Amino acid sequence: MTETPKKADEEAEPRETARRPRVMPDVTKALASDIFSGRYPAGSSLPTENDLGIEYGVSRTVIREALKVLAAKGLVLSRPRVGTVVCDQDNWNIIDAQVLAWHAPHALDDKLFDAILETRRAIEPLVAELAATRATMQEIADLEMAWQGMAGAGEDLTRFSRSDIAFHQIVYGASHNPIFRQIGKLIDTALLFSLEATATISPVRRMEAAAAHGDLVEALRMRDAVAARNAANKILDLAARDLTSAKKLKNN
Amino acid sequence: MTETPKKADEEAEPRETARRPRVMPDVTKALASDIFSGRYPAGSSLPTENDLGIEYGVSRTVIREALKVLAAKGLVLSRPRVGTVVCDQDNWNIIDAQVLAWHAPHALDDKLFDAILETRRAIEPLVAELAATRATMQEIADLEMAWQGMAGAGEDLTRFSRSDIAFHQIVYGASHNPIFRQIGKLIDTALLFSLEATATISPVRRMEAAAAHGDLVEALRMRDAVAARNAANKILDLAARDLTSAKKLKNN
DNA sequence: TGAGATAGATAGTCTGACAAGTAGTCGCTG
DNA sequence: CAGCGACTACTTGTCAGACTATCTATCTCA
Numbered sequence: 001m002t003e004t005p006k007k008a009d010e011e012a013e014p015r016e017t018a019r020r021p022r023v024m025p026d027v028t029k030a031l032a033s034d035i036f037s038g039r040y041p042a043g044s045s046l047p048t049e050n051d052l053g054i055e056y057g058v059s060r061t062v063i064r065e066a067l068k069v070l071a072a073k074g075l076v077l078s079r080p081r082v083g084t085v086v087c088d089q090d091n092w093n094i095i096d097a098q099v100l101a102w103h104a105p106h107a108l109d110d111k112l113f114d115a116i117l118e119t120r121r122a123i124e125p126l127v128a129e130l131a132a133t134r135a136t137m138q139e140i141a142d143l144e145m146a147w148q149g150m151a152g153a154g155e156d157l158t159r160f161s162r163s164d165i166a167f168h169q170i171v172y173g174a175s176h177n178p179i180f181r182q183i184g185k186l187i188d189t190a191l192l193f194s195l196e197a198t199a200t201i202s203p204v205r206r207m208e209a210a211a212a213h214g215d216l217v218e219a220l221r222m223r224d225a226v227a228a229r230n231a232a233n234k235i236l237d238l239a240a241r242d243l244t245s246a247k248k249l250k251n252n
Numbered sequence: 253m254t255e256t257p258k259k260a261d262e263e264a265e266p267r268e269t270a271r272r273p274r275v276m277p278d279v280t281k282a283l284a285s286d287i288f289s290g291r292y293p294a295g296s297s298l299p300t301e302n303d304l305g306i307e308y309g310v311s312r313t314v315i316r317e318a319l320k321v322l323a324a325k326g327l328v329l330s331r332p333r334v335g336t337v338v339c340d341q342d343n344w345n346i347i348d349a350q351v352l353a354w355h356a357p358h359a360l361d362d363k364l365f366d367a368i369l370e371t372r373r374a375i376e377p378l379v380a381e382l383a384a385t386r387a388t389m390q391e392i393a394d395l396e397m398a399w400q401g402m403a404g405a406g407e408d409l410t411r412f413s414r415s416d417i418a419f420h421q422i423v424y425g426a427s428h429n430p431i432f433r434q435i436g437k438l439i440d441t442a443l444l445f446s447l448e449a450t451a452t453i454s455p456v457r458r459m460e461a462a463a464a465h466g467d468l469v470e471a472l473r474m475r476d477a478v479a480a481r482n483a484a485n486k487i488l489d490l491a492a493r494d495l496t497s498a499k500k501l502k503n504n
Numbered sequence: 505t506g507a508g509a510t511a512g513a514t515a516g517t518c519t520g521a522c523a524a525g526t527a528g529t530c531g532c533t534g
Numbered sequence: 535c536a537g538c539g540a541c542t543a544c545t546t547g548t549c550a551g552a553c554t555a556t557c558t559a560t561c562t563c564a
Contacts, residue, residue: 081513310517
């Protein structure tokens, strides 16, 4: 454990070569990992900035900037004299693609994925409706291309997944609602991590999924909001089914 | 020696330091304001860290930490030699209560409020449903108390608004979905700013709103998901109507 | 015993310096 | 003259050390 990025200290020679890699993002990620892994539970205090600097082999400046980033995302709170404490989970800005990316490797618990699925259930039908009325010609063309990437992927799972994610990204963008667009990016990140879980779905199911996505493209082209909503719900049904299958598979 | 520009010419302001923050959060807020106000448009470069330090009368350390926070929220991107550039709006983490709070004073444009209303339309009915099945006794009791605050506010508009916001916060929390909870905080911030716009609604409409909220409380107590959804939609209808009225009033 | 004074620890800020990366320019070579 | 590589200057990235502000905990004194 504590697999912190320490690659610059094995050359403890007093030589002043001083290779200084760009380390701030790595330190940020390492600290976030330590929080998500439970090494620093909610409510507990982190070591002092000086000690953290020693532990990671970087200056206090880097530690401070990393903590500022974590504080900006609601993970920690720094106060003079009392130190830096880990915030309660309710304060974590889980609606942040970066936070989710840090979080996912640790919390593979299904709860988060269930929450994301609920969110998709809430907004994707409406997003599809809005996209049907607001999508530009260019967006519909892009969507068509992404769909062809799915339908023509064959056994190329990577291409299928990538096209799938691109597809959703375009639909969210076509809603022309900045909040939905942002949530779309979150969903993208989540899909990236659930990819491996559902990568084993059968070709038949992939064909089903591609067909449902094709229905959505058609609905957008026809500017048919109702059909778009139905297609979105169909897509979600399939996604939920695949996720359930993957979950069962995992628990065996 | 790379001597920086002399500070001898920086005390040029004859007046009291009108906007010269001294601490990091203020600098962060000031920089964010300058971005949202259009002083630094998307794609443009900010002054160098040194110049910003001179402008705000703080050290480069403070400037750097402030920029790190802004970068964490997707507002800017720093790269060596090229400087710090303002990101495109699509990258702004608008789903962040702090960003919204910085943003709202400038962009009172109705577009953002419309986007938020669309978001509420998407998720609040589902949130109400989930709350009906998942709310704890304590949460229902809290909700009851918030509702009494609304119904008994009389002419105390502040109390009414505060109770209204607390009400929604509790409902979002009762969904027991971390993503919805986070979005709930966003909505809270938005409500705070739309408060002034709708503070002029008539007592009759406030009574209507209180009644609709009461229906939601009752639905949760009865664990009636369908009734909860209907009540949530009713609340949204009223909110939309008030917002439309306020908008018309403003445009006259 | 309790309230106020005090000491100490830690985040916050400042200063100055150097390293590292990069865009634009200069110079070399063909 | 053209193309391309080296060079320079500039800006962010990192480091080091010091001092300040603020808060907690303890200690002292009435």
